[in-house]
Amino acid sequence: MARFDHEAAERRWQKAWDDAESFRANDSSAKPKAYVLEMFPYPSGRVHIGHVRNYTMGDVLARMRRAQGFEVLHPMGWDSFGMPAENAAMERGIHPGGWTRANIATMRAQLKRLGFALDWSRELSTCEPDYYGQEQALFLDLLAAGLVYRKESAVNWDPVDMTVLANEQVIDGRGWRSGALVERRKLSQWFLRITDFAEDLLAGLGTLNAWPDKVRLMQENWIGKSQGLQFTFQLDGTVPQGAAGHFDVFTTRPDTLFGASFAAIAADHPLAQALAANNPVLAAFVEECRAGGTSAADIETQDKKGFDTGLSVIHPLDQTVRLPVFIANFVLMDYGTGAIFGCPGHDQRDLDFARKYQLPVTRVVAPAGEENAAIQDEAYVGPGLLCHSAWLDGMTVDAGKAAVIGRAEADGWGKGVTQFRLRDWGVSRQRYWGTPIPVIHCNDCGALPVPRASLPIMLPEDVTFDVPGNPLDRHPTWKHVDCPSCGKPARRETDTLDTFVNSSWYFIRFASAPGDRPFDPVVAAQWLPVGQYIGGVEHAILHLLYARFWTRALQHIGMLDVAEPFAGLFTQGMVTQRTAFKRNKKTNNIVWVATNNVSSNNAGWSVESDTKRRVSLGRVEKMSKSKKNVIDPDDMLGRYGADALRWFMLSDSPPERDLAWSEAGIDGAARFIQRVWRLAETEAGGPADSQPDSDDKALRLLHRIIAAVTSDIDRLQFNKAVARLYELVSALERAPAGAGRRAGVIGLVQMVAPMAPHLAEEAWATLGQPGMVCDATWPLADPALLIEDTVTIAIQVNGKLKDSMEAAKGMDKSAIEAMALGRDKVVRALAAQPIRKIIVVPDRLVNLVV
RNA sequence: GCGGACGUGGCGAAACCGGUAGCCGCAGCGGACUUAAAAUCCGCUUUCCAUUGGAAGUGCGGGUUCGAGUCCCGCCGUCCGCACCA
Numbered sequence: 001m002a003r004f005d006h007e008a009a010e011r012r013w014q015k016a017w018d019d020a021e022s023f024r025a026n027d028s029s030a031k032p033k034a035y036v037l038e039m040f041p042y043p044s045g046r047v048h049i050g051h052v053r054n055y056t057m058g059d060v061l062a063r064m065r066r067a068q069g070f071e072v073l074h075p076m077g078w079d080s081f082g083m084p085a086e087n088a089a090m091e092r093g094i095h096p097g098g099w100t101r102a103n104i105a106t107m108r109a110q111l112k113r114l115g116f117a118l119d120w121s122r123e124l125s126t127c128e129p130d131y132y133g134q135e136q137a138l139f140l141d142l143l144a145a146g147l148v149y150r151k152e153s154a155v156n157w158d159p160v161d162m163t164v165l166a167n168e169q170v171i172d173g174r175g176w177r178s179g180a181l182v183e184r185r186k187l188s189q190w191f192l193r194i195t196d197f198a199e200d201l202l203a204g205l206g207t208l209n210a211w212p213d214k215v216r217l218m219q220e221n222w223i224g225k226s227q228g229l230q231f232t233f234q235l236d237g238t239v240p241q242g243a244a245g246h247f248d249v250f251t252t253r254p255d256t257l258f259g260a261s262f263a264a265i266a267a268d269h270p271l272a273q274a275l276a277a278n279n280p281v282l283a284a285f286v287e288e289c290r291a292g293g294t295s296a297a298d299i300e301t302q303d304k305k306g307f308d309t310g311l312s313v314i315h316p317l318d319q320t321v322r323l324p325v326f327i328a329n330f331v332l333m334d335y336g337t338g339a340i341f342g343c344p345g346h347d348q349r350d351l352d353f354a355r356k357y358q359l360p361v362t363r364v365v366a367p368a369g370e371e372n373a374a375i376q377d378e379a380y381v382g383p384g385l386l387c388h389s390a391w392l393d394g395m396t397v398d399a400g401k402a403a404v405i406g407r408a409e410a411d412g413w414g415k416g417v418t419q420f421r422l423r424d425w426g427v428s429r430q431r432y433w434g435t436p437i438p439v440i441h442c443n444d445c446g447a448l449p450v451p452r453a454s455l456p457i458m459l460p461e462d463v464t465f466d467v468p469g470n471p472l473d474r475h476p477t478w479k480h481v482d483c484p485s486c487g488k489p490a491r492r493e494t495d496t497l498d499t500f501v502n503s504s505w506y507f508i509r510f511a512s513a514p515g516d517r518p519f520d521p522v523v524a525a526q527w528l529p530v531g532q533y534i535g536g537v538e539h540a541i542l543h544l545l546y547a548r549f550w551t552r553a554l555q556h557i558g559m560l561d562v563a564e565p566f567a568g569l570f571t572q573g574m575v576t577q578r579t580a581f582k583r584n585k586k587t588n589n590i591v592w593v594a595t596n597n598v599s600s601n602n603a604g605w606s607v608e609s610d611t612k613r614r615v616s617l618g619r620v621e622k623m624s625k626s627k628k629n630v631i632d633p634d635d636m637l638g639r640y641g642a643d644a645l646r647w648f649m650l651s652d653s654p655p656e657r658d659l660a661w662s663e664a665g666i667d668g669a670a671r672f673i674q675r676v677w678r679l680a681e682t683e684a685g686g687p688a689d690s691q692p693d694s695d696d697k698a699l700r701l702l703h704r705i706i707a708a709v710t711s712d713i714d715r716l717q718f719n720k721a722v723a724r725l726y727e728l729v730s731a732l733e734r735a736p737a738g739a740g741r742r743a744g745v746i747g748l749v750q751m752v753a754p755m756a757p758h759l760a761e762e763a764w765a766t767l768g769q770p771g772m773v774c775d776a777t778w779p780l781a782d783p784a785l786l787i788e789d790t791v792t793i794a795i796q797v798n799g800k801l802k803d804s805m806e807a808a809k810g811m812d813k814s815a816i817e818a819m820a821l822g823r824d825k826v827v828r829a830l831a832a833q834p835i836r837k838i839i840v841v842p843d844r845l846v847n848l849v850v
Numbered sequence: 851g852c853g854g855a856c857g858u859g860g861c862g863a864a865a866c867c868g869g870u871a872g873c874c875g876c877a878g879c880g881g882a883c884u885u886a887a888a889a890u891c892c893g894c895u896u897u898c899c900a901u902u903g904g905a906a907g908u909g910c911g912g913g914u915u916c917g918a919g920u921c922c923c924g925c926c927g928u929c930c931g932c933a934c935c936a
Contacts, residue, residue: 042935042936083934083936084936155934166934167932167933169934170934214854214855215854218854218931221854222853222933224853294933294934295932296851297932300852300932301851330851425933426933428934498934499934500933500934503936538931538935539936542932542933545933651862652875653862654862657862658929659862660861662861662862662876664861665862665875672875675890719864719874719875720873720874722874722875723863724874727874733891792870793870794869794870796916798916798917799916799917800917801870804870839869841869845869847869847917848916849917
């Protein structure tokens with residue numbers, strides 16, 4: 001009996017699928033359509049084991065849907081613009097395009113070796129003009145519809161390299177290359193009006209039943225709808241030069257207004273700017289607030305710092321009260337109005353600030369009887385009644401909110417508003433390797449859209465990365481154009497689009513990709529929304545929210561009649577691997593050792609395989625090049641074959657959880673492949689056509705497993721489907737030869753086919769079945785074969801298991817009770833105590849309470 | 851700092867609606883086949899006490915219930931996201 005030869009089978013069947021165009025999606029098919037999509041990869045170099053896991057999951061679903069009679073769209077492409085290509089260009093002096101396209105070629109070959117059922121005819125790459133040119137057209141459509149605008153916004157600025165940095169390039173507040181302290185700097189940038197859709201995006205979450213609850217919750221919190229009061233503080237006394245005499249604040253807690261002890265504004269607030277102009281000390285403080293990165297984590301973990309401006313504002317509910325105005329580093333210009341009132345008693349951040357600057361702390365909300373309990377180290381944010389609040393005393397928090405909003409509106413100093421945490425989407429990037437923003441700046445006519453006829457605006461190829469800054473900006477000719485309106489010399493926009501724009505509509509282009517338009521709305525709508533979208537949970541907010549927005553924006557301007565792009569979403573876990581390290585003898589610094597160069601010696605110690613020197617084992621973490629714990633799929637493909645690798649990716653760990661790579665695990669997968677193959681070979685010469693008896697054990701088990709596996713794959717619980725298939729294999733290995741076993745093996749091969757397709761095709765042919773298994777109809781479980789006539793009933797005494805018994809299914813309560821009371825073990829456990837209560841759950845258990 | 855999740859044997863895990871905790875795999879132990887090895891097959895494998903059998907057990911501490919891995923409250927730990935990484 002020959003072992004399964006994975007190399008020969010992979011070659012044979014990959015060619016057979018290609019020749020038959022088995023996985024090409026037909027737009028005009030009459031079958032029901034199923035769109036299965038995995039998040040397309042960034043072509044970073046080589047296929048990562050995490051990609052293999054992601055695409056294997058999608059492939060199993062796509063193949064099963066096809067077998068179930070759907071017309072399946074399962075495409076692949078490349079999210080090929082982005083910063084790593086520019087980094088590679090700077091480090092190695094090569095062109096980002098050359099680097100990217102070489103990576104794509106490598107990775108395409110790797111994916112093909114894995115035997116995915118992909119429609120390669122629809123492959124796209126976002127860095128090619130046929131894609132980004134159409135994206136520019138969409139940008140112009142959104143611009144024309146008023147969904148795009150320009151405003152000033154902060155970026156991370158490296159003062160030594162003279163360049164804008166991404167958040168990930170800021171490490172502990174310093175530029176990653178130069179090590180210089182990063183500053184926040186303002187630039188004029190393009191924004192998309194995602195906030196116009198805040199309410200729709202929030203409401204739409206309610207329709208996404210096939211999304212994980214946690215992702216919906218994360219998006220809900222991200223959008224951050226809150227109701228509150230926006231009101232105006234009037235400055236008391238002389239108004240500083242160049243400033244208004246008042247400023248607006250937003251609060252979600254207008255009920256606590258009597259507890260206010262200060263007001264605070266952002267360092268970038270116009271009032272702060274005006275004051276800084278004439279006050280060098282304050283100007284220095286404002287400058288200090290600008291140091292450090294722009295990310296939320298950077299800003300909010302800074303020490304709370306304030307600067308007393310010496311100004312004060314009049315309390316709107318009590319004209320006799322004055323509140324000092326501070327400039328504070330934790331107040332953000334981007335959220336609300338860039339100014340707050342501080343109520344230390346009921347907001348922890350305000351309390352910390354008040355303690356630091358010795359400001360009064362007043363309790364204005366209290367549970368009954370605690371009105372005079374002083375606030376200590378913790379702000380009180382619980383429920384209660386208002387106190388120390390004049391005419392609000394005794395009201396609930398909610399009633400107080402409504403009362404203050406009512407008074408503000410009646411008196412004209414404020415109004416109730418709905419506020420969103422969501423900010424407009426800044427899409428300008430000061431980088432080369434991205435979609436050029438199709439706009440021309442003219443000194444006389446302003447910022448104008450590029451004429452449609454001149455699309456695509458191509459990226460120039462002749463650029464260098466030997467000097468810092470954006471190569472588009474310093475290119476000798478590229479940016480110089482004539483104004484499309486007045487004809488005078490003008491300049492192109494040299495910023496490119498955020499790569500999240502590229503990934504906000506690629507799934508539409510997969511469904512329909514005409515040469516002269518971004519997509520055909522009728523063809524695209526046939527496939528959309530994507531039935532099942534699969535990718536990493538790290539995309540739970542940004543990518544998924546931007547794609548939802550983009551789709552709604554297209555719907556809003558009448559280009560596509562689809563509201564939500566992804567009907568079903570699944571977020572998969574990472575593939576992790578143990579790390580290993582040794583220490584540098586002089587510095588004691590950690591030196592990572594490649595995991596694939598670590599083995600155990602005779603004494604059971606971990607050593608470097610080549611030098612035999614001892615190493616320490618680190619923790620199991622996400623694979624990364626820097627920690628040298630990356631497993632290359634190509635090695636595994638060569639040693640174990642595509643099917644074993646795919647099988648291991650689906651085994652053991654639930655797909656939403658992290659999967660720890662292990663050599664032993666893939667060994668087990670490879671053994672399973674051989675076991676299935678041996679079963680197929682034992683049936684190779686079997687009868688072509690024979691009917692098993694309906695009470696055949698193998699047949700009954702097969703149908704139970706068909707039902708379980710089908711529903712497991714439906715719910716993407718591949719680890720459970722795998723466990724059931726192991727069970728079937730073990731049973732079939734022991735089953736007597738005959739029609740039942742043969743039927744079992746045929747069914748097994750069909751169910752294994754989505755997971756280990758090469759093995760399944762080879763086995764299918766060996767079994768003498770017609771055609772290819774990828775074209776065979778998915779097996780259906782016969783309900784008549786699933787019915788069992790006996791059940792096992794558990795017997796508990798006081799909720800503790802004492803015995804169990806076999807009984808006919810559907811036996812009535814009193815019969816079960818009588819049967820249970822007659823059992824030896826039960827009699828012993830009861831020890832003649834009187835029974836107070838008996839609970840019987842039919843077909844399940846009896847609980848005797850004494 | 852804010853937001854989200856997760857925690858069950860030596861390990862990855864399973865457990866429908868609150869109803870017999872640990873399916874399946876890995877590792878381990880014992881055995882068969884073999885001159886030997888590989889491959890394969892059979893058995894055992896939560897912990898503790900024990901002779902039949904019994905007790906404990908799902909991160910920790912409480913609670914609800916006839917009954918809690920599952921529901922509620924409070925801790926502890928780990929991981930993920932935070933708007934210019936993709």
